[in-house]
Amino acid sequence: xxxxxxxxxxxxxxxxxxxxxxxxxxxxxxxxxxVVLWVAFFIATPYFLTLDNIGDLLVxxxxxxxxxxxxxxxxxxxxxxxxxxxxxxxxxALLGYLTTxxxxxxxxxxxAILGGLxxxxxxxxxVGRFGMTDFVATLGMLSVLSGITLLLTHGNTAAVNSRFxxxxxxxxxxxxxxxxxxxxxxxxxxxxxxxxxxxxxxxxATGGRLEAARDTGIAVNRIRLFAYxxxxxxxxxxxxxxVARNGGADPSLQTTYLLSSIAxxxxxxxxxxxxxxxxxxxxxxxxxxxxxxxxxxxxGISQYYQPVAVGxxxxxxxxxxxFRK
Numbered sequence: 001x002x003x004x005x006x007x008x009x010x011x012x013x014x015x016x017x018x019x020x021x022x023x024x025x026x027x028x029x030x031x032x033x034x035v036v037l038w039v040a041f042f043i044a045t046p047y048f049l050t051l052d053n054i055g056d057l058l059v060x061x062x063x064x065x066x067x068x069x070x071x072x073x074x075x076x077x078x079x080x081x082x083x084x085x086x087x088x089x090x091x092x093a094l095l096g097y098l099t100t101x102x103x104x105x106x107x108x109x110x111x112a113i114l115g116g117l118x119x120x121x122x123x124x125x126x127v128g129r130f131g132m133t134d135f136v137a138t139l140g141m142l143s144v145l146s147g148i149t150l151l152l153t154h155g156n157t158a159a160v161n162s163r164f165x166x167x168x169x170x171x172x173x174x175x176x177x178x179x180x181x182x183x184x185x186x187x188x189x190x191x192x193x194x195x196x197x198x199x200x201x202x203x204x205a206t207g208g209r210l211e212a213a214r215d216t217g218i219a220v221n222r223i224r225l226f227a228y229x230x231x232x233x234x235x236x237x238x239x240x241x242x243v244a245r246n247g248g249a250d251p252s253l254q255t256t257y258l259l260s261s262i263a264x265x266x267x268x269x270x271x272x273x274x275x276x277x278x279x280x281x282x283x284x285x286x287x288x289x290x291x292x293x294x295x296x297x298x299x300g301i302s303q304y305y306q307p308v309a310v311g312x313x314x315x316x317x318x319x320x321x322x323f324r325k
Contacts, residue, residue, distance in 0.1 A: 029317070030268040030284035037288060041295040048298055055177070059169070061290035062183035063241050067257055068264040068286045069190045069279065070120075070234030075265050076194065077227035078207035078274025079134035083123060084235050085258030086145035089251050091116040091239025093149045096158030096249030105162055112243075113236035119145060120232015124225030146253050153251040165244035179241065183283075186234060191279040193230075203227060207274025259310055260289045267317035289313070 041048040067084055074081040095112040099105055119141065126137035172178045194200040205213040206223045214220050243249050266272055267288070268281025292309050 027269055028281075030264075030278075030281045030288060033267065033313075034284050034288045034291065037291055037295070041291070041298070044295070045298050048295055053294070053298070055175070057290055057294045058287065059177050059179045060245075060294065061287045062179040063238050063245065064257060064260055064264065064290060065183045065283055065286040066186045066234050066238040066241065068261040068268075068282050069186050070231035070238070071261040072190060072194075072265050072270060072277055072279065072282050073203070073227040073230040073234075074134070075262075075270050075272060076207050076274060076277040077203055077224050078210060079127060079224060079227065080138065080262065080272070081120075081123065081228060081231045082135065082138040082258065083119060083141040083145060084231065084261055085254050086142045086149065087116055087119045087232060087235040088239050088242060088254045088257055089249070090119065090145050090149045091236040092243045092249035093153050093158065093251045095240060095243050096160050097152055099160050099162070100158050105164060108160075109240050112239050113233065116236020116239055117229060117233045120229040120235065121225065123232065124228035127228065128221035128224040142253075142258075149251045153249070155251060157248050157250045159248040160243050161247075162244075165240075166247070169241075169244040179245075182237075182241065186237070187279055187283055190230075194277050194279065199223070199226060204275055204277065207271075207276070209275070256307060256310065259307075259314060260286070263310065263314040263317050264289060267313065272318065285317075 038049065047053060067088065071081055071084060091112040094115045095108040098108040098111055103111075123134075123138055123141055126132045126141075127134050168178050170177075172180070194203060202213070202218045202223050203226070205216070205218055206220045210220060213223075264285030265282050266285075268283070268285040269278030270276050270282065289310060292313070293306055296303070296306055296309070
C-alpha cells in the first residue's frame with residue numbers, strides 16, 4: 001500500500017476525496033439535473049425554451065411545488081405522507097361539491113383548505129399519539145380518503161365555473177403569474193418555518209435523532225403532528241390550485257403527484273431518514289418533474305413513458321441521497 005508523506009495511505013485518502021466530490025454534487029443534484037434536462041430538451045426541440053412554454057411550464061409546476069413543500073415537512077420530521085395522492089383530489093372534490101350544490105366560492109375554498117388540513121391532523125395523531133408507523137398510517141388514509149372522495153362525487157368530475165379561479169390560474173401582474181406568487185409565498189413560508197423558527201429547529205432535531213430529541217425535552221409527538229398538519233394544509237391549497245387550473249375537480253387518485261412530491265423532496269437535497277431539508281432544492285425538483293412531462297409532450301413521446309421517467313428519477317434520487325453528508 002502506498003503511503004503519503006504523513007503516513008496516511010493514499011488509497012483511503014483518494015476514496016475520501018471522491019466521496020467528498022460526490023457529496024458536493026449530491027447537494028446540488030436538483031438544480032444541476034434541471035439545467036441538464038433543459039439543455040437536452042433545447043437541443044431536441046426549438047419549442048421548449050420559449051418564453052410562452054417556460055411560463056406555462058412554471059405555472060404547471062406550482063401545484064407540485066406546493067404539494068412537495070408539504071411533503072418536505074413530513075420527510076424532514078423523519079416520516080412520509082403517502083396520503084397526498086388522495087388528499088389532493090379530496091380537497092379539490094370538496095371545493096367542487098360545495099360550489100355545485102349552492103355554496104359560495106369562498107366557502108368552497110375554505111372547506112378545501114380545511115379539509116386538507118384535517119387529513120394532515122388525523123395523520124399526525126395516528127403517528128404521534130397512537131404510535132403508528134407513518135407508512136401504515138398514511139397508506140391507510142390514502143385508501144380510506146380515496147373511497148370517501150369517490151362516494152362524495154359518485155366518481156364524477158365536478159366542473160367549477162369561476163371567473164376568479166380562471167383569473168387566478170391564467171392572469172398575474174405583468175409577466176408574473178398569480179400561481180408563481182402563491183408558490184413563492186409557500187416556499188418562503190416553509191423556509192422561514194424550518195430554518196428561522198424554534199419549531200423548525202425541533203422539526204429538524206426530531207427527524208435527525210428521535211430519541212435524542214425526546215431526551216432533550218422536545219415534544220416530538222407534537223412536532224410530528226405539526227409536520228403532518230402542514231403537509232395537509234399545503235395539500236388543501238394545492239387542491240384549490242388544481243381546480244383553478246383544470247376548471248373542475250377530478251376525484252381519481254393522484255399517484256403521479258404522490259410519487260413526484262416524494263422524489264422532488266429527496267432529489268432536492270432532503271434525506272428520507274429525516275433531519276435535513278432544502279426548500280430551494282425541493283422547488284427545483286418540482287420544476288424538474290414538470291419539465292419532464294412538458295418536454296415529453298412537445299416531443300410527442302407517449303404518456304406511458306412518463307411514470308417510467310418519474311420512477312427512474314425517484315430511484316436516482318434515492319441513490320444520490322447515499323452520498324449526502
